[in-house]
Amino acid sequence: MPTLTASSTPAAFKALTFQELLLRLQGFWAERGCVLAQPYDMEVGAGTMSPDTFLRVLGPDPIAIAYTQPSRRPADGRYGENPNRLYKHTQLQVILKPPPVDIQQIYLESLEAIGIRLREHDIKFEEDNWEWPVGGAWGVGWQVMLDGLEITQFTYFQQCGGMDLDPISGEITYGLERIAAFLQDVNSIYDIVWAVDPKTRRVVTYGEIRLEEELQLSVYNFEAADVSKLWEHLRLYEGECQALLDEFHRNFKDEKTAERHEKIHDRVVHDGVATPAEEDVRVALRRFPILGAYELCLKCSHLFNLLDARGAISVTERVAVMARIRNMVVGVAKAYAAQRQRAGGR
Amino acid sequence: MADLLFEAGLEEIPARMIAAAEAELTERVVELLRRERLLGEDHEVHSYSTPRRLAVQVNGVLKRQPDARREMTGPAWSVAFKDGQPTAAAQAFARKAGVEVAALEKVSTAKGEYVAANVLHRGREASAVLGDLLAAELAALYWPKNMHWRALKPERFVRPVRWLVALLDHAILPVEFAGVSAGNLTWGHRILHGDAAVTIDHPDDYLGLLEAAQVTADVALRRHRIRKALDLETRSVPDGRWREDAALVETVTNLTEWPSVALGNFDPEYLELPEEVLVTVMRDHQKYFAVENSAGKLQPYFLAVLNTRPEETGIETIRHGHERVLRARFSDARFFWRVDQKIPLEDRVEMLKSVTFHKELGSYWDKTQANLRIAEKLAGLLEERGTTVDRKALAKAVELAKTDLTTELVKEFTELQGIVGGLYVRAQGLGEKVAQAIYWQYSPAAVEDPIPPTMEGQVLGIADRVQTIVGMFAIGLEPTGSKDPYALRRAANGIVKILAETGLPLVRSDLFAAVPADLDVGIREKLAAFFEERLEFWLRDIRGFAYDVVNAVVAVHSDNMRDAIARAEALTAVRGSEDLAAIAAAFKRIKNILRQAEEKGILNPGREMGATSPDLLQDPAEKALYAEAMKLAPVVEKLQARREYRQALEKIATLRPHVDLFFDKVMVMVDDAAVRSNRLALIAQVLGGFSKIADFSEMVAG
Known part of the structure; x- marks a missing residue:
């Protein structure tokens, strides 16, 4: 059972608090040129699914971006009873396109920045390849092991939305709860010190902030969520997403249009001239709400996970629904890439 | 002589791939030096690897390729010389070959006489030869999984290459790969030695300098x-x-x-x-x-x-x-x-309905039902043959075998499937026989693993694998070439091993008796060929029998795997015998004669040949062969029935002098039709009667 009060006494507490850990890592990457984005304000199963990763790795434009992302995995919920597992955990996600040649070295420096003296630890990069079949995405890389603890997933993205990436992106995903528990040497995630009041030295633990949520959402995910409503939601979101994709294809997909768009795009961007009619087409393409369609995909994905946690998906349905979501996600990625290529730029 | 060092520095290579890559790079570098005539006679090869590097050191490399003389062939002699005088063609060829016209020689080939020149090829400096070639060998390394890292994807490799060292004694070789130029700098331990490069002055310093930089490369x-x-x-x-x-x-x-x-x-x-x-x-x-x-x-x-x-x-x-x-x-x-x-295994059977086995073959619940049918059939066969089966335990084991797939422990530690099921059965008091059978159901996974220790476990193991293999074949997922995504070959190897090593009175064809009756005939044939091929693989690659022994044994019959193994063992034991080799040669000859006779229409294919008539035997040699064969046949039969194959083979070998004498003295294909067909009948009888352990004609001499 987790304790609600921190085991460490405030005076003895020297390691980084959870929020300091977050601030340090964000500060570290900001100093190395990353844009700090906010967590995406929707349910995602992993930081990778945020459009800041999933869509931004597409296409040639360089990016350097970092953000924390609460990630929800309904089936992993343990009613707050398991000291090592959470329904919702926090990732710090760093995306670098193209990855700098010394990306591993920079990463190791980030560990120093959070107080890990590398010479006093055992660090290994062990093969671990990442794959998200529903997103048509995979990469190769490592899990970074610190004294036997997996603290980071390090991936060189190779494909996304079924498309080869060029240039590729380097993705660094820190598991913040694990790292905090390691730094603070606590045995339960719920004992992690989230913050210490600088004046009163009062300690606020992870448990105080999050235990109720873990408990209640485990109950919701496993017991209370209304299965027929979930199916209904899934159907509605899917329908809307599919309608958007269909419209996109109708208006912009066929090759002749694509070619025309590219010509228009070239003229606008490179020559700065376009007829008003051409400009209209470009604007229409650019304002097409593909990002909205992606949000609908995220909704579907989360609903699928909820249904799965409820044990409401049969074998046949499972395969079929996953295939449908995959089609949507990959369809959005392709549309997004086409949109950026043909109508991107100012 | 000089020493060569070639090192590729990478971001951490997957541990499972390092050993093979080190060996392959070494082989490639040595082969390259040999091909380029740069490998000294007393060369020494060392190879090294760590997660961050692959390295090859070759001491005793030539600094320069030796000069070589090679013959170069030119135009036909008759074109090059008219009336003994060189023509323009001769002069052009001499210029091309870099020799005087007077030095041109005449060579005879199958196509006639030609002009030839003995050309001196000057060797090139090793440093000029090796640069591009070393890079090409590195680029050609096989990796099970590759990646791109540079824009425009100019190369694929296991992980990004971060440095290269290429030294011939003190000189840097001009090697370039993945945008990295070779130098004499390497890097030590990532954390303990850090950023400072290590300068390698000479290949012999490599190991020592790395050791000082906290890397043991050997x-x-x-x-x-x-x-x-x-x-x-x-x-x-x-x-x-x-x-x-x-x-x-x-x-x-x-x-x-x-x-x-x-x-x-x-x-x-x-x-x-x-x-x-x-x-x-x-x-x-x-x-x-x-x-x-x-x-x-x-x-x-x-x-x-x-x-x-x-x-x-x-x-x-x-x-x-x-x-x-x-x-x-x-x-x-x-x-x-x-x-x-909290949920006993018996309550988990239903839950298997939501665990997919294969999208076209249904859930693990469906698979369990099919496994039950097969196990029942096999148990019936065993009982018919006098083996007592604890049917209740077997059925329970098959029914619960897959239920551990729904447990949290197996979801977390998938490699413990089966084992966890067995442990839970024991913990839940469902019987030790059931527990053992479930615990061992996936063994043998690798060929060296033991087979399940109990009969129920063996039957479960066979039924489960047969169901998988037949199911996959039925939807066209049989292994092809190097592709075997469902590890069906491994599953079949497991069956072969269980059948080969257990005392169960089951033969291979029993497996098919247990599959659905409506299975397509084409698929049945594919399955039969697949299992036959697996048995041959087993005998050859696992048991190490010579391929001709395997062919000879399998050509007779191989339904009973233990019997096939016993025959292969006996044949291997006696294959060195000269007498048996002579018998093998004679049997090959007999086969040829019979085939030719058939081709000439003297024998009707498929038609039963008449028995040998002793009255028609004329020559003392054929009479002796007939008498000996008649005497030996029942002795051999008896030994075969007792599976004393080695003794049987030794008896067969005693036929040799009679067979030899027969072919020495007797002509089979004589004009007299009656004598001829009687002799054909005799040799057919000898061949048929003594080829029940192995088809000797498959044996390779020597």
């Missing part, structure tokens, strides 16, 4: 140090020893550049969890070695191999860290174990 030495350190650390555990695990030693050797070992412990209360679970967590998830006492009982300690040699302050921190992780893992496992007991 794999054997690193492995040795790890083993020594494991021994040393375990000494502080009373009566303790680390559990030998050669595969894990390889893994940690390939995960470290500067290894050391930390001994940690865990709360003895976790020892209440089954050893299988504890060892799996330690070995597969944490790459820790387990510690046992001299009786083999697990002790509450573990050994972690570190990629650093920490100072005293560090080792406590590191040990503490590893202990924390293991504690969390064990506590998870215990949590799962307890949660799993």
Whole structure:
């Protein structure tokens, strides 16, 4: 059972608090040129699914971006009873396109920045390849092991939305709860010190902030969520997403249009001239709400996970629904890439 | 003579790929030197690897290719010389070859006489030859999984290449790969040595300089140090020893550049969890070695191999860290174990309906039903043949075999499927026979694994695999070439091993008796060929029988696998005998004669040949052969029936003088039709009568 009060006494507490850990890592990457984005304000199963990763790795434009992302995995919920597992955990996600040649070295420096003296630890990069079949995405890389603890997933993205990436992106995903528990040497995630009041030295633990949520959402995910409503939601979101994709294809997909768009795009961007009619087409393409369609995909994905946690998906349905979501996600990625290529730029 | 060093520095290579890559790069570099005539006679080859590098050192490389004379052929002699005078063609060829016209020679070839020149090829400097070629060999390395890292994807490799060292003695060779130019700089341990490059002045300095930079590049030495350190650390555990695990030693050797070992412990209360679970967590998830006492009982300690040699302050921190992780893992496992007991396995059968076996073949519930049918059939056959089967235990085992797939423990530790099921059956008091059968159902997974120890386990193992193989074949997923995504060959190997090593009175064709009757005939044939091929693989590659022995044995029949093995063993034992070799040659001759007779229409194919008529035998040699064959046949039959194959073969070998004499004195294809067909009948009888252990005509002489 987790304790609600921190085991460490405030005076003895020297390691980084959870929020300091977050601030340090964000500060570290900001100093190395990353844009700090906010967590995406929707349910995602992993930081990778945020459009800041999933869509931004597409296409040639360089990016350097970092953000924390609460990630929800309904089936992993343990009613707050398991000291090592959470329904919702926090990732710090760093995306670098193209990855700098010394990306591993920079990463190791980030560990120093959070107080890990590398010479006093055992660090290994062990093969671990990442794959998200529903997103048509995979990469190769490592899990970074610190004294036997997996603290980071390090991936060189190779494909996304079924498309080869060029240039590729380097993705660094820190598991913040694990790292905090390691730094603070606590045995339960719920004992992690989230913050210490600088004046009163009062300690606020992870448990105080999050235990109720873990408990209640485990109950919701496993017991209370209304299965027929979930199916209904899934159907509605899917329908809307599919309608958007269909419209996109109708208006912009066929090759002749694509070619025309590219010509228009070239003229606008490179020559700065376009007829008003051409400009209209470009604007229409650019304002097409593909990002909205992606949000609908995220909704579907989360609903699928909820249904799965409820044990409401049969074998046949499972395969079929996953295939449908995959089609949507990959369809959005392709549309997004086409949109950026043909109508991107100012 | 000079020394060559070629090192590729990479971001961490997957441990499982390093050994093969090191061997391949070495082979490629040595082969390249040989091809380019740069390999000295007394050369010495060393190869090295760590997670961050592959390196080859060759001492005794020529600095320059030796000059060589080679003959170059030109135009026809008649074109080059008219009336003994060189023509323009001769002069042009001499110019091209770089020789005087007077030095041109005449050579005779199959096509006639031609002009030839003995041309001197000047050797090139090794440094000029090797640059591009070394890069090409590196680029050609095979990796099970590649990646791109540079824009426009100019190359694919296992991980990004970060530096190259290419030295011929003191000189840097102009090698370039993946945008990296070779130099004489390498890098030491990532953390202990850090950013400072290490300058390699000469290949012979390589190992020593790396050692000073906290990298042991020699794999054997690193492995040795790890083993020594494991021994040393375990000494502080009373009566303790680390559990030998050669595969894990390889893994940690390939995960470290500067290894050391930390001994940690865990709360003895976790020892209440089954050893299988504890060892799996330690070995597969944490790459820790387990510690046992001299009786083999697990002790509450573990050994972690570190990629650093920490100072005293560090080792406590590191040990503490590893202990924390293991504690969390064990506590998870215990949590799962307890949660799993809330739903007994018998209540989990229904839950299998939502676990997909294969999208076209249905769920594990469907598979379980099919497994039950096959196991029932096999049990029936066993009973018919006088073997007692505990049908109730068998049915229970088959029914519950897959239920552990729904447990949290197996979801977490998938490699424990089957084992967890067996342990839960025992914990839930469902019978030891059932527990054993389920526990061992996936064994043998690798050819060296044992077969299930109980009969129910063997039948379950066979039924489960047969169902999988037949199901996959039925939807067109049979293995092709190197592709076998569902590991059907491995499954079939398991069946072969169980049938070969168990006492079960089952033969291969029984497997097909148990598959659905409506199975397509084409698929049945494919299955039969597949199993036949697996048996041959087993005999040849696993049991090590010579391929001609295998062919000879299988050509007769191979339904009974144990019998096929016994015949192969007997044949191997006597194959050195000259008499048997002569018999084999004679039988080959007999086959040829019969075939020719058939082709000439003297024998009607398929039509039963008449028996030999003793009255028509004329020559003393054929009479003797007939008499001997008639005498020997019942003796051999009896030995065969008793499966005393070796003695039977030795008897058959005694036929040799009679066979030899027969072919020496007797002509089979004589004009007299009656005599001829009688002689054909005689040799056919000899061939047929003595080819029931093996088809000797398949044997290769020598």
